[in-house]
Amino acid sequence: MDNEAVRRVHWSFWLISVVALLWNVGGAINYFMQTNLEFVATLPETHRAIIEGRPAWATGGFAIGVFGGAIGCLLLLFRKSTSFYVFVASLLGIIVTMIHTTDVASSKINFSAAEIFVMILLPIIVAAILIWYTKLAIRKSWIE
Template structure:
């Protein structure tokens, strides 16, 4: 079903939702890089110090995670197999980013697992889903080289 064959409406709905999700991630990334902790509104001194202490490479990994995901979503929208590679790059960056935050900082000790872990797990879950969905589309012949 490659070429000009009609795809199911749900393919387009899921793909557009993924693109919008990734675009929101890019906005959050740019805001965090520009504003630090204040990107989340009114924050305490610990949060300001935490964001100020993040290494420079962390922002680059965050950018790869978010913009890589957006490029993956756009590639999926264009029905390109490259989407899977871009989603994988994004997911690896997500793992590196949160892996550092959870193991090399006192974020969990300060805020607690219940407050810190759910959203990163959701983000990683969306990344895994994006890869699965792209592979499904490829297997069904909906993507082109």
């Protein structure tokens, strides 16, 4: 990539990449915080139900989702097109863990519409947008 291509990257690329990295690092921090039983005990019943009953396959999906998202954002900031594939893996991990989360949300525990949006829909939406944005960046030759 030459200097001409480096100058052509729109400032929004950096803003979106950094905000996405912060979002995914927050997810990674959340992943580690959920391993602390004292922290989990302070959460609302709805959150505890998801965490305490999460099977290993859903925990694996959660890890792939959040760490894949963070790594994808770093690759995006380094302007590597492989970020696309990492974001796809991240979305698949999110979908796997959301199978369990949706099952818990449809149980007798009353989840609010806001909880369903933030805990189930928003991660999927963000991951899908990052895949789309990475494709856009590839098409505009912002990343190699």
